[in-house]
Amino acid sequence: MDYSKLPVFAEADVVVCGGGTAGAFAAKAAADMGKDVLIVEQFGSLGGTATNGLVLPIMHTHISENPQCSYISNIVRDKLNELGAAFNNGANFDPLVLKSVLETICDDAGVRMLFHTFIAETIVTDGRLEAIVVANKRGLGLIKGKIFIDGTGDGDVCVRAGAGYTKGNPETGKNQPISLRYLVANVDTKAFGEFIKERIEKTGINYGASYDGDKSVYVACCAGDNWTFGDLFDEAIKNGELDPDDRNYWQGFMVAGRENAMAFNNPEFFDDVDGTDPDHLTKTQIRGKQRILRQLQFYKKYMRGFENAYISEIASQVGIRESRNIETEYVLSASDLIRRVKFDDMFCQSNYPVDIHGKQLKCESNLTPVDDGKPWYEIPYRSLVVKGIDNLYITGRCLGAEFLAQSSLRVQHSVRASGEAAGIGAALALDRNVLPKEVDGAEVRGIMIEKGAHFII
Ligand SMILES: Cc1cc2nc3c(=O)[nH]c(=O)nc-3n(C[C@H](O)[C@H](O)[C@H](O)COP(=O)(O)OP(=O)(O)OC[C@H]3O[C@@H](n4cnc5c(N)ncnc54)[C@H](O)[C@@H]3O)c2cc1C
16 A cells, blocks of 8 residues: 555654653653644554553652653653642652643643544655554544654554664563452451551561551562462462462552552563564453453452442553664663663663563562672663664663563663653754664753753763
8 A cells, every 4th residue: 555645634844753751751852942743643642552551650760869860751740740639749649630630741841632533654764754643533644754753662663663662681582471450448457457467467477558648558579488478368269269470460559649549560461472463462351351350359359448339441552662673873881781880871870680480480680780889780871762763762661671671671761761862853854854772861861960860960
C-alpha cells in the first residue's frame, strides 16, 4: 500500500509518539522551549504505565540525595501536592490524579494531544522519518513532523522505521514478567496493620511486612521461604484457593490521597511475557482479572482488615517491564552500569539496583559496583538518539540499553529524565537546524538544570 497518498491528519514541529511518562515529559519539555508539539496516544489519557498501568510509587534512586534529574518532576510533584494526591515528595501519587496533572501541564504549555489514535506504520525517505501512519475513528491517515520522539515504551515507531533493536534476557530469550496491577478500596488499614504486627510476632519472621501507622502499610511475598506472609500463601495453595504463581510475586502498599486503599503490584505472569505480542497482552489481561478476583477472596479469608474491601480498579493497561530496546548512537551496557561509568553528555544519575524478576526472583542484584566515591551510574544523551534515522529520538524504558542495564533504568525517575532530555534535544536541533546526534548532551543537561532539575554536580 502506498501510504503517502493517505490524508494528512496533523503536522507539528515535534511529534511525540505515545503519551506515557516519557512521552508526556518530552512533550512538555519541547513545548516549554517554544516548539509546536503534538502527542499521539492510543488510549484516552496521558501517563501510560504510571496511570493506566497503576504503577506507583516512583522508586528511590538509591543515591542519598535522590536527584530526580528533571525540572518537570518538580512541577508534577507540586501540582499533585496541591491536590492532596501525593506523599513522600511526590514519589507516592494517586494514579488517576496524575493523569489529569500530566494533561494539564501539557495543555498549559500549548501541547496538542490526539488520543485514541494508534501508530501502525511509518514513512521513511533517505533515513529521515517523514510521517507516522495512524489509525483512528477517522480512518487511516498521516501525521507529519520535523522531529519525532518515540515514547511508545516498546519502540514501535523506531522498529517500523527500520531501527535495530534487542529484546529480552540474552540468557533465556525471555522478556521480564508482565503484571496486571489493581487497587483495593475500603480496607481497614489499621486492622490490617495490627494483623501484620501479630503475624511478625507469631511467625518470628519479619520480612516483607511492615506497619508504621497512617500511610505506611507494606506487604510482600516472593518465591522462597522466610516471608512473613509465606505460610498463608502455602496454605491457600494447598487448599486450591491460590495458584503457586500467586506467591511468586506479591506486593501491596498504600496509595496517596486514598485512605483505606491499597495498591497491589501483581499478579505477575512469567510465561506470556512479550509486550509486543497482542495475544500475550490479551491473555494476561483476561487471566489477570481472574487471578485478582481470587486474590481478593484470599485476603478476605486469610487476613484481617479486608472484610468489606472491594476491587476499585484494575489496570486498563497490563504492566510491561521490558520489551524491545532500540539501537542508538550509544547503547548503555551492563558493564557501564556496574562500573558506574560517567558520561559528559549524561542526562540522568541513578543507583537503582539491577532488578530482574523471574520465578526464582532476585529482588536485588548481587553484583558489586566499583566504589569511585560517586555511587551512581549515568545515562548518556546519545542513548536517546536512534541510529540510522536522522530525526528520531527514543525515550522511556526502551531507550538504548542492554537488558541488564534496562532492568535498572526502567524506573520512573530515569524515564521522566529521558523524556525531558529528548524534548529539549529536539527543540535545540530545530533551533539550530542540526540533527539530534549533533546536539550537545551537556547543553541539554545545562538547560534541564537551569529550569530546576536536580543533579549531583
Ligand atoms: C508491573 C510494573 C511495576 C513497576 N514498578 C515500578 C515502581 O514501583 N516504581 C517505578 O519507578 N517504576 C516501576 N516500573 C517501571 C516504570 O513504571 C515504567 O518503566 C515506566 O512507567 C514506563 O514509562 P514509558 O513512558 O517508557 O512507557 P509507558 O508508560 O508504557 O508509555 C507508553 C505509551 O505509549 C502508548 N503507546 C504504545 N504503543 C503505541 C502505539 N503504537 N500507538 C499509540 N500509542 C502507543 C501507550 O498507550 C502508553 O501511553 C514498573 C513497571 C511495571 C510494568
